[in-house]
Amino acid sequence: MKVKRIVVGENLFAKNDEIAEENKVILKKHGIFSINIMGGPGSGKTSILEKTVATLMDMNIACGVIEGDIAGMFDSERISVLNVPVVQINTGGACHLEAMMIKKGIENLPLADIRIMFVENVGNLVCPAEFKLGIDCNITVANITEGEEKPAKYPLMYSISDVVLINKIDLMPTVEFDVDRFNAYLKEIKKDIKIIPVSAKTGKNIEHFVKYIVEHISE
């Protein structure tokens, strides 16, 4: 008799990719541009989201947000103050978001009313990069307190990203950080990646990130 082979990992990824594709179709149907924000714990993902969403709202561009965390409502509570629809997903231990979680999130957002959907992934520079979500654009938030060699130490995350935001540049006078060295490591992983240094605290250069987003809405 022929042996039946089940490769658990591959099977799981195939199912995930299928749902990711469904998410993509739904979002496209509603003309929504979607952005997946990833990065280590405390890199400043939520703070960047706050400033970015506020700026887009001022431009009358409606946003929706899916917040991914293992536990707690900290981030969704911060974002909901901005008066945008937010769905909090608690993974209950899982170290990343999967396409099925995004599907649930999408079902709970008023899709007809929004132009841009942000996803804030679980704070983790490794695992979120392994799961397709069906999102248009991947962002990694680095920050200058992490050190310059992170792109070389977490290559997958940086290789799947379209944009890297180097956050906390307001700490430049105090924290030693060699931007050229960081950029060199990054370009080794991905040549054509867009790099925007920002400060979520002061708002510096957030307008460059917003410009990037706005240019992509109509695509």
Next chain:
Amino acid sequence: MKVKRIVVGENLFAKNDEIAEENKVILKKHGIFSINIMGGPGSGKTSILEKTVATLMDMNIACGVIEGDIAGMFDSERISVLNVPVVQINTGGACHLEAMMIKKGIENLPLADIRIMFVENVGNLVCPAEFKLGIDCNITVANITEGEEKPAKYPLMYSISDVVLINKIDLMPTVEFDVDRFNAYLKEIKKDIKIIPVSAKTGKNIEHFVKYIVEHISE
């Protein structure tokens, strides 16, 4: 016929726990106290290790180090300068160390010559907490640029830790960080956890961490 049930996840964990137990036995046999250092990317694990190992060497306490990274030799090169035996484990994508990797590491260390074995885990506040390694003491490195609510957002990591080092206190004048709020979140997760605020950069309070280690060698 009775159905045979294979629960893949549980099976993997059981095998891991078995090897972790073997690691524990080997280390105990050699009278080695072992420490597993965990924390997010760029929290300062390697810098703390550098200062701690240097101090222990000055006290004539021999150390060995296992460095865990997805890719690269950055951390092991930094530690090897101190003239201690170091083994670099590259997980090749995996987001955490497992007991089998530690076993391989142990086999490559001169066990008869060392009193303390440090393990630096992959930079990740989630997954490393899920895998037993057979190590005596778990340390989580937090840092003040991450924000105060991290223990509530990454509860498993903090709940399995014996000591939390709050790093980068040299940035206190510049970075807003409410130590009491951090401690309150932490104590909700684990009441009896030991908290040591440190600066790997200036070396401040590293002696308190060293004191903790030295007190536990003879146990």
